[in-house]
């Protein structure tokens with residue numbers, strides 16, 4: 001699925017200082033019934049965001065007009081649980097292009113990279129600085145620079161490097177996905193398969 | 199260089215290694231179900247790529263299916279739509295499809311082993327995180343996202359960096375009433391839900407050697423709950439006996455050829471792991487969870503820890519207990535239970551129903567409990583009937599439902615109502631996992647049975663002991 005290229009993102013951020021945010025919270029299972037990738041952003045964090053009668057919960061951060069932006073900042077172990085890519089779709093469809101945390105669950109991180117959401121893992125202390133900055137000023141801007149692999153708190157100039165492997169970085173910069181790459185390997189794959197024991 | 203079991207299987211499936219990038223990993227077996235595949239098939243269609251090896255993909259309907267009246271049309275139009283899409287996609291691309299009502303239908307991770315799709319030394323993926331179940335056979339098995347489902351359909355490969363390696367050793371023998379589920383919940387409580395992130399786990403030691411194949415499946419199933427990509431156990435005679443003669447298991451000369459490979463599947467003596475943990479079997483009790491992630495588990499006879507005693511953030515911990523309406527320091531024993539669920543790819547196999555039946559036998563379901571007994575597959579359902587377990591269950595006031603994922607993720611009608619407590623043999627106690635507002639206590643089939651007949655959290659060892667005295 002094509003997604004927008006990612007180069008440098010400057011944005012305010014939405015804070016969610018909760019640990020172990022699991023994919024069942026990001027998108028509850030009952031919203032996985034679609035056969036198309038459409039409308040998942042509406043149900044992002046559904047049960048934290050809305051009461052059972054559909055009215056918004058005032059105390060949830062996405063319903064708080066003070067906070068907005070294309071960056072979601074989460075607590076440690078963000079995205080644990082189910083492999084549902086719908087979670088990454090929901091994050092993307094809602095309008096986030098980047099999630100910052102001090103630790104990501106593996107499958108969620110991989111899914112994000114495959115759908116155009118950049119997972120940025122920073123140190124626990126840098127994560128705290130980001131939360132502190134947002135708390136001080138909800139309009140504080142951050143810069144996520146993929147070519148340089150840096151994230152910067154613009155108000156203070158504090159900066160940290162983040163890791164991403166060269167291949168995935170290229171994909172994100174160009175909006176490519178793995179199938180584009182694998183499709184060119186067809187005969188190599190067929191030959192490989194013929195040598196396997198089963 | 200000395201290799202681990204994991205290295206041997208992984209390395210033999212690398213088609214190409216990218217510098218500063220992932221490996222291109224060949225996938226032997228791919229399982230698909232109705233929920234995470236439709237968008238992948240749409241992608242295949244849009245790219246006109248086709249399915250490269252249709253006989254390496256197997257489709258079954260499970261996540262979204264009703265567990266009653268499966269012979270009738272599915273009422274929920276969205277679920278029906280997904281089931282129809284799966285059937286149509288499977289037909290279009292020549293993929294075997296075990297839809298609703300098919301005699302081989304069941305939960306992906308239950309039917310895979312039942313029909314010999316799951317093999318030692320294989321790479322197995324599915325768009326469901328508990329694909330780790332198949333690691334019980336010495337396979338590398340893990341959950342993938344929908345983009346990857348599309349990749350596997352189109353190219354039979356995925357692109358991932360090689361994970362790090364962890365070994366978990368448990369010495370000694372399990373004590374009375376302790377099951378593989380308790381072993382897994384114990385490990386997760388020690389490592390936390392993120393303790394094995396980035397790693398593939400090998401389970402080693404006497405406890406796992408002694409375990410049945412089904413027990414090993416339960417343990418490997420829960421690997422993902424400590425963040426691991428997957429877990430595996432070296433294949434042995436038990437493994438080979440289990441797979442021999444099953445429908446999709448290699449036969450004759452193919453078996454002999456496969457055996458040459460399978461016999462190499464052991465971690466070399468001097469192989470090195472990135473991380474290693476050692477536990478004693480005698481420290482493990484029947485476990486139960488009290489919070490909203492599977493790492494929040496304790497021995498069933500203990501009380502809920504105080505926030506200061508646990509690793510991690512105090513506010514996250516208190517939020518979790520608040521959701522459960524539990525207090526720090528409270529005992530778990532005696533807490534009232536409204537629902538009991540036995541089923542899922544964690545504990546929905548025949549041994550689990552035998553364990554459940556052994557406790558409810560001669561007792562009666564508690565009046566305050568609604569019980570959902572959901573076999574993992576039709577094969578399990580048939581075994582329940584043939585072994586006479588159904589009579590025991592019905593005698594005790596229980597009713598058996600039809601197979602599917604059911605209340606494990608509550609996509610169908612099997613939803614625990616808001617605020618209600620469920621003792622569940624499934625794998626996740628996340629907020630709302632079993633229905634919006636539901637409160638889940640994860641436990642073994644024994645503990646589920648004990649709760650079902652007493653109506654509250656009960657140490658299953660007491661009932662097992664009573665039975666032993668009577669017998």
Ligand code: SF4
Nearest residue numbers: 328542543603606607
């Ligand atoms: S039973 Fe639960 S964990 Fe297993 S495949 Fe179904 S939804 Fe996934």
